[in-house]
Amino acid sequence: MDSKKSMDLTSGSLWNKILFFALPLAASSILQQLFNSADVAVVGHFAGSRALAAVGSNGPVINLLVNIFVGLSVGANVIIARYLGERNSEKVSRAVHTAILVSVISGIIIMILGVAVTKPILTLMSTPDDIIDLAVVYLRIYFLGMPFMMLYNFGAAILRSRGDTKRPFICLLVSGIVNVILNLFFVIVCKLSVAGVAIATVTSNVISSGMIVYFLTHEESLIKLSFKKLCIDKRILKEITKIGLPAGLQGVVFSFSNICAQSALNTLGSDVVAGSAAALNFECFVYFLLNSFTQACVTFTSQNYGAGNIARCKKIAFQCSIMGIIFPTLLSLVFLALGETALHFYTTEPAVVAIGLVRMKYCLIFQFTSALMDVLSGSMRGLGYSLMPALLSLAGSCGLRILWIYTVFPKAPSFEMLIVVYPITWAITSLAMLAAYIVIMRRTVKRSHASPAVNMGA
Numbered sequence: 403m404d405s406k407k408s409m410d411l412t413s414g415s416l417w418n419k420i421l422f423f424a425l426p427l428a429a430s431s432i433l434q435q436l437f438n439s440a441d442v443a444v445v446g447h448f449a450g451s452r453a454l455a456a457v458g459s460n461g462p463v464i465n466l467l468v469n470i471f472v473g474l475s476v477g478a479n480v481i482i483a484r485y486l487g488e489r490n491s492e493k494v495s496r497a498v499h500t501a502i503l504v505s506v507i508s509g510i511i512i513m514i515l516g517v518a519v520t521k522p523i524l525t526l527m528s529t530p531d532d533i534i535d536l537a538v539v540y541l542r543i544y545f546l547g548m549p550f551m552m553l554y555n556f557g558a559a560i561l562r563s564r565g566d567t568k569r570p571f572i573c574l575l576v577s578g579i580v581n582v583i584l585n586l587f588f589v590i591v592c593k594l595s596v597a598g599v600a601i602a603t604v605t606s607n608v609i610s611s612g613m614i615v616y617f618l619t620h621e622e623s624l625i626k627l628s629f630k631k632l633c634i635d636k637r638i639l640k641e642i643t644k645i646g647l648p649a650g651l652q653g654v655v656f657s658f659s660n661i662c663a664q665s666a667l668n669t670l671g672s673d674v675v676a677g678s679a680a681a682l683n684f685e686c687f688v689y690f691l692l693n694s695f696t697q698a699c700v701t702f703t704s705q706n707y708g709a710g711n712i713a714r715c716k717k718i719a720f721q722c723s724i725m726g727i728i729f730p731t732l733l734s735l736v737f738l739a740l741g742e743t744a745l746h747f748y749t750t751e752p753a754v755v756a757i758g759l760v761r762m763k764y765c766l767i768f769q770f771t772s773a774l775m776d777v778l779s780g781s782m783r784g785l786g787y788s789l790m791p792a793l794l795s796l797a798g799s800c801g802l803r804i805l806w807i808y809t810v811f812p813k814a815p816s817f818e819m820l821i822v823v824y825p826i827t828w829a830i831t832s833l834a835m836l837a838a839y840i841v842i843m844r845r846t847v848k849r850s851h852a853s854p855a856v857n858m859g860a
Contacts, residue, residue, distance in 0.1 A: 473650020
């Protein structure tokens with residue numbers, strides 16, 4: 403294995419390795435979000451608030467269709483990392499080639515489905531009449547790039563399974579720069595409005611997926627990709643699905659709850675939709691920083707569980723939770739301090755900025771309350787328990803959120819009454835996830851005592 407591109411996750415100090423893993427991953431995710439942020443910023447300044455609302459309101463629809471397959475990429479990460487921890491080279495290779503083929507197939511499915519259902523879903527969401535046509539154009543072009551987006555996501559998950567988060571970052575750095583340049587060209591020079599930013603995003607996805615395939619085919623380690631070996635191993639696919647499907651379904655239901663929220667938001671007018679979309683970008687940046695520690699927890703736990711080191715799995719969960727609280731909180735405080743200055747990156751319209759500030763006040767301040775919900779969920783998945791965190795998230799976040807939207811919000815239909823549901827459900831679900839983690843970890847320790855192959859030392 404090429405030690406320069408991977409790190410030993412099963413021995414030595416943890417906190418520095420978690421940081422070296424998580425920070426490039428956070429930077430990669432933030433760059434990926436910058437694809438959409440660049441779209442929002444360019445159309446907001448050069449195509450008006452309606453174009454801004456059309457682009458910014460599409461996130462829940464995109465996530466509804468892609469999250470099930472993104473969940474499978476999480477399953478691939480867990481299974482490949484576990485096989486690496488077990489030093490099982492044959493299974494690693496079969497899992498890599500299964501994951502890549504699944505990514506291409508899933509991308510094609512999403513592309514066809516997305517193009518077909520875009521207009522009906524946007525209509526069901528009560529998308530304002532003055533932005534729905536623009537939103538349809540953006541989404542249909544965006545979905546054409548799904549095979550490339552899925553290929554990148556699965557390829558990056560394979561690299562992360564051995565501790566490599568730097569090369570996925572390089573892929574997104576290059577494609578992100580191209581995306582911004584093409585956004586400006588298509589919108590300002592070609593006057594293509596939302597179609598231009600969608601074309602730029604698809605082009606960027608093609609570049610990032612091409613780079614990730616190049617890295618995998620030129621690997622010198624167990625995860626080397628060979629097109630001749632592409633096939634689906636049914637047994638490994640079943641293992642990937644066992645971990646990934648609950649995570650994917652959790653993401654789908656989360657997206658459904660966000661679509662319900664977006665539908666309620668749409669009834670408040672296009673200025674509210676635009677302001678919420680602008681502020682949401684800062685939440686995404688904070689969330690991706692938090693999620694990088696979740697992904698670190700998944701990968702580190704998977705490898706150490708495969709190596710039989712349960713005590714180290716506990717340390718991983720604790721340290722990732724602490725970092726998952728501290729670093730996102732610091733970033734939230736930076737965005738809150740910038741306030742209007744930050745929002746002016748997306749829009750200069752006073753009514754839109756005022757709405758954005760309200761969302762930042764409610765959601766950024768309390769983003770830290772979701773840390774335990776995310777990180778401990780990642781720890782349980784790394785241990786092979788994917789269904790329990792999924793069910794808790796569905797009940798605690800999604801269920802309560804939908805209940806709020808259809809019972810509390812109609813009695814006082816204001817933006818503040820809608821947005822306050824997010825920190826409330828984050829806090830409740832985090833407490834439930836902590837209780838579940840304690841139960842599952844005790845169960846894992848008992849099982850390890852019954853198996854002489856498991857190492858209880860650090």
